[in-house]
Amino acid sequence: MKITEFLIIDLDARDLVDLKSSNRSPLSLAEFEVLKCLIKHAGDVVSKEALNAAGWPGRVVAPSSLTQCMSSLRKKLATQQEIELKNIPRYGYSLCIVDTNGLKEHALSVDDSGKLRDGEHNPSVIIPAEEVQISTKIQGRKRGVYRWLSLVGLCLVIASLHFSGGLKKAVNILSLIAEPEVASITERSFILAEKPSLVNTVQLDNQNSPQIPVGHLLDNWFNYDAVLNNSAEKQMFMYDNGRYESVALCNEFDKTCGDHQPLNLVRSMTFPIAPLDIQWLANTKLRMEQVTYNKILLDQFEGGDKGLIEDIFRADVYYYSDSQNVVRADVRLSLIFDSENRGKLVAAACITDDLLKEISIRYQFSGDFKLKQSKVDGKTVKTFFVDIDERSFTRPQTLSKESATIYREIRKNVLKNESMVLRQLYQDDDSGVWMLPLWGDTMVWAHREQVSL
Structure with missing residues (x-):
């Protein structure tokens, strides 16, 4: 061949x-x-x-x-x-x-008289070699003209897109197409606080890492029986991006999540992994959540949107390391659908820690989104492609070692992007599970409210 x-x-x-x-x-x-x-x-x-x-x-x-x-x-x-x-x-x-001779190599052959035969299209036609050389030169010149015209046309299109703002949008669309999709959501059973529970391990299609054993996740947890002890089933979503591992836990799950404050945890994958006293964390959460640092109002859509429903998701996410200083991200999302698959989104986060109680990092971005839905392992995955048109960021003068981890992630993965991908892996009337751009992609189980505009 x-x-x-x-x-x-x-x-x-x-x-x-x-x-x-x-x-x-x-x-x-x-x-x-x-x-x-x-x-x-x-x-x-x-x-x-x-x-x-x-x-x-x-x-x-x-x-x-x-x-x-x-x-x-x-x-x-x-x-x-x-x-x-x-x-x-x-x-x-x-x-x-690439045809280096300017001819289709398989289409021509030389007969005994030194003439070229067009064997692909008409085996009976004999073409003199001189005619082929002349034809080849003409074809070469034509191809050169066509290439030049194509190049001029491409330059005109790029210039038009640049001055109209379309080039930026086109680049954003191409970058979003290249984003990895959710490849699998593997459901496994385990026992937590002596109750049967389920964990959903999420993997993207650019990941080759092996599945993390559930026991590996819980090995460093202790004093959680009193905090998580109830008769309801527990359900978790877990994601490991290679640098950070995040867990979103609903402590009361009965077909839907009845937990008004699901537990969202993030930890670094560096070893040895720090132990976590869940009872201490519960007390720390209770104290830190007395103050709502996120003063950014998401309800900023104009009154002309009467008759629309605003979906608001709120959650607290906690990052912990080997120190006793946890970082809290007070996260809010607001969505309004203009049609079945399009709408507007506002996302805001306020990050503080136990050492810098009065100093926080704030960031917000907003823009139009396009929604793509797919089924992965029987679960509906909603992917929101957001074209960012506004953003704001406030950096405090002082950063603790722990809060600097999320500051670097936001600077690297959020502030430089003209577009953003947010994924929702689960939703019921009162809650939703999201992958949000915090420590890379972070799993967040958020409380849901709906407001009629």
């Missing part, structure tokens, strides 16, 4: 053969079938499902199998400058072949 002028596949030996150097690269059966499929559709995008079906027919394999196969093929094609194996995020792969 011919790929380019100097590269073929030996179908009998299942080798990739470089005719220039006579080098042979053996192909595994999966590599062989996947490469044949890509060659058959050269220049087109071939879906991951189609490549999986070609390489592993009738089998269910892990996503990493195709990734490893493509990585191996890239290494074996590395010396072929006219071939590029492109990854099209979320869709599949494409094999692009």
Whole structure:
């Protein structure tokens, strides 16, 4: 099977053969079938499902199998400058072949008289070589003109988008498309405070980390029996982004969350992991939550929005480390839907800790959102793509070591972004579970209220 002028596949030996150097690269059966499929559709995008079906027919394999196969093929094609194996995020792969001669190599052949035969379209037509050379020059000039016109047109489009503000939006849309999606929500049973409970472990599609054992999460908790002791089932959502692990716990779950103050915890993944006295944390929470530092009003939508419903979510999130100083993030979200999948969102957070009781970090962002819904392991995942049009940030003159961790995360992951992705993994009439941009992506179980405007 011919790929380019100097590269073929030996179908009998299942080798990739470089005719220039006579080098042979053996192909595994999966590599062989996947490469044949890509060659058959050269220049087109071939879906991951189609490549999986070609390489592993009738089998269910892990996503990493195709990734490893493509990585191996890239290494074996590395010396072929006219071939590029492109990854099209979320869709599949494409094999692009550069025709260095300006002709389709497989379409022309030379007969015994020294003339070229158009073997692809009409095998009976004989084309004099001189005519082909002239035709090739004309085609080359045409392609040059077309490229120049295309470049001018592209520059005009970019300039138009830039001056109209559309270029910024286009870049934002492309960056949002590249954001990872929720790959899995794995539900597992465990016992907490002698009561049967459920934990939902969330993974994004760019994560390869193994699933964290539930026991690993609870090993550093103690004195929690009195705080969490009730007859209701407990339910948790857990996420590990490689640097921070977050847990959102509803202490009273009976088909819906009846806990008006779910427990939201974040800890650093550095070892050794600090122990956490849940009874001490409950007392600290009670004391810190006597003061509402978040003075930012979310109800800022104009009166012209009469008849609309505003969804408001409120939560307290606590970060703890090996010190006795916890950081509290007082978080609020407000959403109004203009249509089924579009609307406006305002998010605000006020961060303080037990050492700096009167000093806090405040940040807020708002903008229009687009909503995408999907089903992951039987759960409805709502992804909000927010195009940020306003933001504010207040940094105190003094930062404790613990509060500096979230200050750095906000500076790096929130303030520089022109767009934002927020995910909701669960919602009932009184609560919702969100992945919010705090310590990276942080799991937050928030209390929900609805206000008629």
